Amino acid sequence: MADFCMPSLGADMESGTLVEWLVEPGTLIRNGDVIATVETQKGLFEIEAFEDGILGEPLVQEGEEVPVGTVLAVIDAGKGAEAQTTKPVAAQAEATEERPPSEVFQERILASPAARRRAVELGVDLNAILGTGPDNVIQINDVEQAAKQRGVTKDKDETSVQPSSVDADAGMRKAIAAAMSVSNREIPHYYLESDMDMTTPLEWLEAENARKSIRERILPAALLLKAVALALRDVPQLNGYWVNDQLQMQSGIHIGFALALRSGGLLTPALHDVDTKPLAELMQTVGDVIERARNGRLRGSEMTDATVTVTNLGDRGVKTVLGVIYPPQVALIGFGRIAERPVVDQGKVVVRRCLTATLAGDHRATDGHTGALFLDALNRHLQKPEAL
Amino acid sequence: MTEQELQAIIFASLKKVAPESIPEDLDPDENFREELDIDSYTFLQMLVHIGEQTGVEVPEIDYGRVSTLSGMQGYLTARLSSPDSGKL
Numbered sequence: 253m254a255d256f257c258m259p260s261l262g263a264d265m266e267s268g269t270l271v272e273w274l275v276e277p278g279t280l281i282r283n284g285d286v287i288a289t290v291e292t293q294k295g296l297f298e299i300e301a302f303e304d305g306i307l308g309e310p311l312v313q314e315g316e317e318v319p320v321g322t323v324l325a326v327i328d329a330g331k332g333a334e335a336q337t338t339k340p341v342a343a344q345a346e347a348t349e350e351r352p353p354s355e356v357f358q359e360r361i362l363a364s365p366a367a368r369r370r371a372v373e374l375g376v377d378l379n380a381i382l383g384t385g386p387d388n389v390i391q392i393n394d395v396e397q398a399a400k401q402r403g404v405t406k407d408k409d410e411t412s413v414q415p416s417s418v419d420a421d422a423g424m425r426k427a428i429a430a431a432m433s434v435s436n437r438e439i440p441h442y443y444l445e446s447d448m449d450m451t452t453p454l455e456w457l458e459a460e461n462a463r464k465s466i467r468e469r470i471l472p473a474a475l476l477l478k479a480v481a482l483a484l485r486d487v488p489q490l491n492g493y494w495v496n497d498q499l500q501m502q503s504g505i506h507i508g509f510a511l512a513l514r515s516g517g518l519l520t521p522a523l524h525d526v527d528t529k530p531l532a533e534l535m536q537t538v539g540d541v542i543e544r545a546r547n548g549r550l551r552g553s554e555m556t557d558a559t560v561t562v563t564n565l566g567d568r569g570v571k572t573v574l575g576v577i578y579p580p581q582v583a584l585i586g587f588g589r590i591a592e593r594p595v596v597d598q599g600k601v602v603v604r605r606c607l608t609a610t611l612a613g614d615h616r617a618t619d620g621h622t623g624a625l626f627l628d629a630l631n632r633h634l635q636k637p638e639a640l
Numbered sequence: 641m642t643e644q645e646l647q648a649i650i651f652a653s654l655k656k657v658a659p660e661s662i663p664e665d666l667d668p669d670e671n672f673r674e675e676l677d678i679d680s681y682t683f684l685q686m687l688v689h690i691g692e693q694t695g696v697e698v699p700e701i702d703y704g705r706v707s708t709l710s711g712m713q714g715y716l717t718a719r720l721s722s723p724d725s726g727k728l
Contacts, residue, residue, distance in 0.1 A: 512679075
């Protein structure tokens with residue numbers, strides 16, 4: 253038996269509203285399955301189970317706001333095998349045909365959870381779709397494409413509860429204010445900056461992209477994220493948390509990716525295990541996370557487990573970003589705009605495409621020397637783009 | 641494809657990635673990415689959408705030619721009338 257609780261999606265969260273149960277009581281769920289959506293000051297999030305087992309009756313009803321830690325339901329790990337499965341709530345509301353849920357959730361159809369739900373929402377049969385993700389995993393856009401070809405259109409927000417935008421903006425502002433105030437009060441920041449010549453990596457990337465279809469095109473941001481992840485492997489002291497007056501380095505490199513929302517505000521969803529992802533897969537992950545952030549479909553875990561943050565303000569023409577660390581993390585890497593600049597190379601002035609990278613470090617956890625090693629490693633990885 | 645149909649596709653693609661925008665009100669010679677604060681990811685999604693509707697994939701090397709609405713219209717018209725023009 254395990255309790256499925258209202259999670260804390262950030263140090264500043266005190267309570268959350270259970271918006272929707274996505275799985276019916278009695279369903280066999282697995283560790284990592286999305287089983288409910290929760291609304292906080294920062295928006296709507298998908299909440300995952302951390303146990304295998306049978307989901308019990310809901311102890312908190314849809315629409316109820318409860319404090320962090322409140323038990324939402326009990327997961328019974330005991331009788332997993334003989335469980336009878338029922339279909340998810342979303343399917344009940346929208347599926348156009350009866351379909352045994354075992355077919356959707358237990359056969360080895362490789363599909364992202366978001367794609368599975370979208371398929372249920374749109375009444376699309378996953379068996380009939382060829383996935384375009386890594387290992388042919390069916391992704392949400394594959395489902396939408398299939399639905400479009402079939403001429404099915406349905407408003408995806410029909411059943412979800414959206415907060416009024418004024419409340420959401422005010423709430424998000426408050427959440428950002430709380431986290432950043434703690435940061436500036438408690439973290440003694442040090443800042444380093446380093447100019448990087450992006451000509452070689454960009455030429456490599458442009459040649460790669462010229463061979464790809466437009467859907468597979470990789471943005472420079474993916475190169476930067478991957479290079480950061482590899483440099484963090486070299487200098488792991490910057491990848492972790494400052495807790496109980498000591499540095500706790502983390503083995504997984506989960507990069508919080510600062511994302512401005514078109515409606516205003518900022519989210520920093522985590523990209524998981526960036527150091528292990530090939531560039532093409534990383535680019536797809538970035539796209540997936542951006543789309544879900546904008547549609548209010550991020551996972552709870554994506555809001556809490558970033559080990560470091562990257563902010564890229566290059567699109568807005570900024571040259572240098574001196575960032576504020578997101579506690580309890582100990583570093584933030586900032587990228588400005590890639591622009592042509594005069595560079596002296598072997599006594600001659602040449603025009604190169606350059607970028608200013610910055611590091612904001614927590615001086616309690618590391619010293620400037622460590623930060624300098626990191627920026628140096630970052631540049632080395634960027635200059636070998638074929639190895640990214 | 642008529643000029644109006646092409647314009648409708650461009651406007652629809654812009655609305656798709658920047659729902660709050662009113663393409664009809666934009667200066668066609670203004671850089672709409674700057675005007676509407678469209679980042680590189682969002683711009684790529686717009687080009688993907690245009691590609692699906694017109695069959696024209698804008699290569700990165702031509703991004704400078706499609707940063708205004710009039711530039712986009714002219715570029716796509718040229719590519720559609722002569723499929724090889726504008727390619728690498």
